[in-house]
Amino acid sequence: MSAPSDLAANIAAHVVDELHRKGMPTSEEDRAQFIALLIATEFPDADEVSIKHAIKAVNDHIRTGAFRPVESLRAIEPINLAGLDIGAPQNGEPICERVDPKTLFVDPSYQRDIGERGLRQIRQILECFDWNRFKPPICAYAEHDGQTVLKVLDGQHTAIAAASHPDIDWIPVMICEARETSAQAAAFVGQNTQRLNVTPLQLHQAALVAQDEDALTIDQVCTKAGVRVLQYSVKTFEPGDTVAINAIAKLVDARGAMRARIILEVLAKAKMAPILAPQIKAVELLLTDDEYRHSITPEALTEAITGSWLTDHDEGKRIALSHKWPFWKALAIHWFRNTKKTKPATAGRAA
Structure with missing residues (x-):
């Protein structure tokens, strides 16, 4: 396992602080549930590797025996409602x-x-x-x-x-x-949003059935770009397939539907199989950052990256290790260097 990231260290420190503050649950199952729920709630965008490193660090700390036992029973008490806009229950009591x-x-x-x-x-x-x-x-x-x-x-x-x-x-x-399928799908999303064992792909599919506005926008963007979001990961991908729903959601949220479509379309036309989160972030950088976007076109970028993914992947890894950059950034620099320019690039990172 590679060295823990700063994010993993931050997650572990937060979990340890909460365990010290609230006390160690008496059973191993309750402790695991407490840690999983805390991470899902406080760090919803954390990647799987960082979460694994964080949990390992927490378990190592637990083995030192540095925690006090759980305090005596605590009564359920209502919180202060000042400033909250309390919504009335939308459905009948289960x-x-x-x-x-x-x-x-x-x-x-x-x-x-x-x-x-x-x-x-x-x-x-x-x-x-x-x-x-x-x-x-x-x-x-x-x-x-x-x-x-x-x-x-x-x-x-x-x-x-x-x-x-x-x-x-x-x-x-x-x-x-x-009673309606859309309402049932919405209930599925509500039941599982805070849980780790339901995948983002499942939640996205349920949100589509529930006619969630954000999910529908993502679906329209992907359809227009020629990208197919799978319902689950498979062993063999076709060009344009992707399971990187979180990366696409962030892209649409940050760049809007039109620009997100252009970015995804570059990868779809390059026949990436599958389209990965680092690829999305790399193209986003090249087509939105002032240092690069004025020097290349989406068409030229598509031409430069078509058919060379294995080589590009290895070169991106080499650059990332050499400069201590994130892989997606190293990949973007490599792709930029191989893309035909419309005019000289601004002096800077890619020089």
Whole structure:
């Protein structure tokens, strides 16, 4: 594993401070849940590598035994509402029912099929099934083949495990008021926004079904640029495929729909397979930074980067190591040097 980044160190320091302030949870499961939720809430944009480094650093600190035990029980108390615009509940209060898990359904329009990773999770639930760890699936009524059924909005792995268990006939579920598919997809997004085990691709797909304005804008930008956002990662990519939904969302937010389309179109026309986050950031720099954008055109950049990704990747890594730059920046400099110029570049980084 490579050396921890500054971001990983910052995350670890924050988690350690919170553990010192609030006390160490008594069980390993509660501690892991506390750390995961804290990182997801406070550092939502952290990359996976930084998170892994941070968690390792926290665990190393825990092993030193430097934490005080959790304090005595703390009563739930309301917070100060001054300055808050309190929204009224938009739907009715959920109800709890016991149901046969084999009668539940899943909507593939916003929830992906169970893959090998999901099967491993289900097997783990079955091997260590414990009602004390059971979290009732979140469901909603829907019409299917002329009948009213319950669709699982969140917790399909739990539901499948329960349906597979030979000693379980009934499980408790929480039923929300969300009759339409768009409302159910929106509920899925709401249930999973703060959780680490739901991928950004799944959330984006659910947001599309829910007609979320930002998700629809991203979809329109990608469609016009010739980019196809996959619902999940695959082993073999076609030109224009991407799973870098977070990078695209940041691009659209920072640059607007029109400029984001132009940037993505460069990579789509270059037949990148897949389109990666560092590539997006590199093209964004070249087409928006005053030091580079006046010297090249999107068409010239596309021509320069088509068909040379493996070589460009290696050269970008070499430049990044040599200058201690982020890979995306090194890649941008390499691409700039290989792109036909419309006029001399401004003196600076690329000189």
